Amino acid sequence: MKKSVIILNFIYNFLKYFELLKQLVVRDLKVKYRHSILGILWSILNPLLSMVVISIVFSNLFRFDIDNFAVYFMSGSLMFSFFSEATSVAMTSVIGGASLISKVYIPKYLFPLSKCLSSFVHFVLSFVALFIIMLITGININYTIFAIPLVFTLILVFSIGISLILSSVAVFFRDMTHLYSVLTMMMMYMTPIFYPASIVPEKFKFIHDYNPLYYYVLSFREIVLEQRLPSLDLIMICSAMSVTALLIGLFIFYKRQDKFILHL
Template identity: 45%
Template sequence: MNITYFEKFWKYKGLLIELVLRDIKIKYRRSVLGYIWSVLNPLLMMAVIATIFSYMFRFDISNYPIYLLTGQLIYNFFSEATNFAMTSIIYSGSLIKKVYLPKYIFPLARTLSSFTNLLFSLVAILLMLIFTRTPVTPVILLFPLPLLYALFFSIGIGMIISVIAVYFRDMLHLYGVFLTALMYLTPIFYPISVLPKFAVSIVEMNPLYHIIEMFRDIVLYGKFPTVQDNLICFSYGALTMIVGLIVFKKKQDNFVLYL
C-alpha cells in the first residue's frame, strides 16, 4: 500500500464511479418504483418484524420501530455489501483476464454501491422520526460517523472474503450461514439486556454491535458518542480495512489462475 498503489486508485476513480452507478442501475432496472424501494423495503420489513415481535415478546424498548430500523439498516448494508463484494472477482473473471485493472476496484465498487443504497434508505428513518414524533437533537448531525465506520468495516471484510471465495468456492455457501448467525448475535430486534451474561460477552465482541449502538445513540437517544465509542468503532473499521487491503494485494496476482 505505497504511494503508487494510491496513485493507481486515483487514476481509475472514473471507472470506480461508473461501476458503482452500473450496480445501482442494475438493481432497480425494470422496477416501477425504482429508487423508492430503498425507502419502502426497510419500512415494510420494519413494520412486519415490529408487529411480530410486539406480540411475541415484551421488550422494554421505547420507540421500538426506530430501534429496529436503525439496527436493520446497518446490518442489511453490511450483509448486502459483503455478499456482493465476495462474488465481485469471480463474476468479473472474464474482464480481469482480458484487461489490466486494479482488481480491488471490483469489491470496492460493490461495497460503495450498497453504501449508496444505505444513504437512500436513511429517508425511511427520517419518515419514522416524523411519524412517531421522536424528539430530534443537534447530535443527529453526527449520524455519518457510524455509517463511515460501517463502510470501512464492510470494505475490509469484503476484500478478505472476495479473496477466499476465489480460492475456496464453498465460501459462497458458508457465508450465508455466517450472516444468519451474525444477525442473531447482533441486537437488531432485541435489547442486549435480555441476554445472559455469557452471551453479552460474545455479542460485545461483534463489531456491528458497537456500530449499531452508536447509530442508535445518535439518532434515537440524542446521546453524544464518547471517545471510547469512537475508538472502538474506528479501530474495528480501520484495522479490518487495512488487513483486507493487505490480504487482497498479496493474493490478487494469482486470481487469474483460479478464475
C-alpha cells in the same frame, strides 16, 4: 510488499481509476433496479414494510420492553443489512469480473470496492425511511444527527476491509459463499437488532463483546434514539476496527491478487 507501499498504491489507483470506479457503481445501481417500476423508491419502501411486519410480531406478540421499537429495530436492521449486503455481493465480485480481468488491466480491488459503494448508496437512501419514522414517532431531531455521517463512514470502511478479505478467499475457495450465508445469519442473531441487549444472560455477554457490528449499531442508536453523541471510547473502538479491517483486507488482497487469474 510493505503495508505503507500497499496503502500508497491503493490511494494512487483509487485516484487514477476514480472515473472507472464511478461507472462501476452506477452500473451496479442500474442493474439492481432494472425492470423495477418503483426503482430506487424500493430503498425507502423496503425498510418501511419490513419495519411494519417486525413491529407487529415483536412488539405485540413477544412484547419486548423497548421504547420506540420501530426506530430501535430499523436503526439496527439498516446497519446490519448494509454490512450483510455489501460484503455478500462484494465476495463474488472478482469472480464475476473474470471476463474483464482477463482482457484488460484493471485494479482488481475496484470490483469489491464498487459493490460496497453501490450498497452504501442504497443504505443512505434507506436512511430516509428511518428519518420518516423518527418524525412520525415524535423523536426530536437535534445537532447530534450531524454525527451520523461519521458512523456511516466507519461501517463503510469496515465493510470494505471485510469485503477485500472475502473476495480474495472466495476466488480460491468457492464454498465460502455458502459458508458466509450461514455466518451472516448467525451474526444477525448475535446482534441486538430486534431484541434488547439486556435480555442476554451475563455468561453470554461475550456474544456482544466480540461482535463488531454491535458497536456500530450501538453508536448509531445513541444518536437516533438517545439523541446524544457516541462516547469517545465507542468511536475509538469503531475506528480501530474499521482501520484494522481495511489494512488486513488490503494486505491479504494484494498478496493474493496476482494468483487470481489462475483460478478464474
